Amino acid sequence: MSKTALVTGATSGIGRATARILAKNNYKIILCGRREDRLKELDKELSEFTEIHTLCFDVRDKKAVFESINSLSSAFSKIDVLINNAGNAHGLSPIQDGNLDDWDAMIDINVKGLLYVSKAIIPQMIEQKSGHIINIGSIAGKEVYPNGNVYCASKYAVDALNKSMRMDLNPYGIRVGAIHPGMVETEFSEVRFKGDKDKANNTYKGLKPLIAEDIADIIHFVVSRPYHVNIADLIVLPTAQASATIVNRSL
C-alpha cells in the first residue's frame, strides 16, 4: 500500500521538488501552502503519478492549521511522512535595525507554524505507533552569521525541536530527523530581500549553489531507509560553501 506524505511549503523550492520526487515514487501527497493557484497547478501535474490532495492554509493561523488537517478524508488522514518545510528568512539586518514584522514572521512561520502542523499530526502517528517527521532546518540553525540574528534563532529552535521531538516520540516508534541545507537557489532570497531580484541573485554570484532537487533527493533517500534506520541530522552544503560564512565564489 502506498504511503502518504504531507509537505508544507509545497508551492515552491524545496517543498515542491520534494512533492515531485515523492509523487513519482508512489507516495500519496498532501500539498500545503498559501498560494492556491500554485497548489492547483502542482495537483494537476502530479495527479498523473499518484493521488494528490491540496490544503491551502497559512501555518501561522492555528485554527486554519487544525481545521485543514482535521478535514482530511480517510483516504489521506493516515499521514506516514510529515515534511516540515514551510519557512523563509525575512530581512538581513543587524539586530539594532531589525524590523519587528520580519521578526514576527520568522518566529511565527519557522517555529510556531512548524509546531502547529506537528501538533495536528502527531496524535495520529502516536495512535498508529509509526510515522516519520523530517524537519527542514538550516546551516543557520547550526552557526550564526552577521545579520542573521532572528532567522538563525528560528532555525536553532528547529534544531532543538527536532532533537526533542525525537526523544519524546521515541516510545512510539516515530522517526524524527532534520536536514540542514546551506545555500539552495529557490525563491528564498527573493523573499528575504522582499522581491529585490538583484540582491537575491548576488547571494549566489560566482558560485554553484544547491538546487531544490538536491535536497529533495536526499529527503527521498532519508524517508526510504528501512524502518530501523533513522537519519537524525544531516548538514548539506554546496561544495563552494565551507560554513555559514565561508564561501568560495570562484567555483
Ligand code: NDP
Ligand atoms: P521558498 O521561498 O522557495 O519556499 C518557501 C515555502 O514555504 C513556499 O512554498 C511557501 O508557500 C511556504 N511558506 C512560507 N510562509 C508560509 C506560511 N506563512 N504558511 C504556509 N506556507 C508558507 O524557499 P525554500 O524552498 O528555499 O525554503 C524551504 C525551507 O528550507 C525553509 O524552511 C527554509 O528556511 C529552508 N532553507 C532554505 C535554504 C535556502 O538557501 N533556500 C537553506 C536552508 C534552509 P506559500 O508562499 O505558498 O505559502
Ligand code: 8X3
Ligand atoms: C538558508 C541558508 O545561509 O541564507 O537557511 O541562512 S542561509
